[in-house]
Amino acid sequence: MYRSGRGAYGLHETLADVTGLLQSDGCIAYESYIKKHDVERVSCLVHIRRRFFAGRSNHWELAELAFKAIQYLYRTEALCRDNSYTSEQRLRVRNWVARPAYDGLLEWVIYQQRNNLSKGNIGTALGYAKTTCRVCAIT
Numbered sequence: 001m002y003r004s005g006r007g008a009y010g011l012h013e014t015l016a017d018v019t020g021l022l023q024s025d026g027c028i029a030y031e032s033y034i035k036k037h038d039v040e041r042v043s044c045l046v047h048i049r050r051r052f053f054a055g056r057s058n059h060w061e062l063a064e065l066a067f068k069a070i071q072y073l074y075r076t077e078a079l080c081r082d083n084s085y086t087s088e089q090r091l092r093v094r095n096w097v098a099r100p101a102y103d104g105l106l107e108w109v110i111y112q113q114r115n116n117l118s119k120g121n122i123g124t125a126l127g128y129a130k131t132t133c134r135v136c137a138i139t
């Protein structure tokens with residue numbers, strides 16, 4: 001269903017009573033939906049990576065570190081895809097390889113966000129990643 005705009009009303013109408021994990025960008029309208037439904041928001045690495053891409057303008061080194069961690073996670077998925085792993089095999093690889101990397105990325109983001117007072121693009125990227133990385137969609 002197409003709906004113009006990104007307001008909370010349309011979101012509530014479109015998702016109705018969806019429960020479980022909800023992967024989304026950081027749009028504030030999702031917060032009101034999450035509060036009223038049995039939903040847990042999970043992050044999207046593409047959206048996080050996009051913010052760090054913009055963050056290169058004022059802190060290239062931090063952005064590159066985030067890129068390397070995200071690239072590692074992408075390579076893990078490519079390994080599973082290229083080897084035609086079953087869903088059970090993918091889950092094992094994700095739990096054994098990707099989850100520790102993702103958790104490490106989140107810890108790094110929290111540390112950097114706490115210690116980087118930048119209001120520029122890198123500060124925005126760190127804040128966004130910290131907010132949306134609460135739950136990992138690896139399972």
